[in-house]
Amino acid sequence: MSNIISHKIRVAGIVNDSITDGPGIRLTLFVQGCERNCPGCHNPSSLPLNAGKLYTAQEIMDRIKKNPMLSGVTFSGGEPMLQAEALLPLARMIKDAGLDLAIYTGFTFEELLKQGDPSVMELLSNASTLIDGPFILAQRSLNLSFRGSSNQRILNLKESLAQGKSVEESNPAWIGTSVVDAQYNK
Ligand code: SF4
Structure with a gap:
């Protein structure tokens, strides 16, 4: 991972009132820059x-x-982890304001733990949810809550960091659609 070093955040776009990037109404910051080239x-x-x-x-x-x-x-x-250092002050301000912070990344939680980048680890500690893993077109599904492909996971960051291993989110606000699907598929 080659970090983009900048005091400013390089931004591709901002959506002020998204309902597709997590529970409730959220401001979604699409950062600029990703070294993957996921088909689709x-x-x-x-x-x-x-x-x-x-x-x-x-x-x-x-x-x-x-x-x-x-x-x-x-x-x-884009890939937020490439700009972890620049995003950190914003993540701290969001936490101090009492707002929930969720982060999407193409890396898995295990990969991030292994890399052990201090800025990335501190960024994770200021967020509550990580949606991890790259988008895989062959595993694309429209039935997944807040994810594009079934390899991607919604992780509870507090628990994952405390236990040093990935712990999936159990909050129905995040996984609600999947629970409904599971009930219908019984
Ligand atoms: S899907 Fe996400 S991880 Fe994959 S290339 Fe696009 S921005 Fe990067």
């Missing part, structure tokens, strides 16, 4: 490392504060 990538324009616009953490936080209806913030991409 949901956001190909976010892949070039040097495109997008630069924002300070405070500029994005000001935007978050403008919407009192938000229940959380989601970092998506």
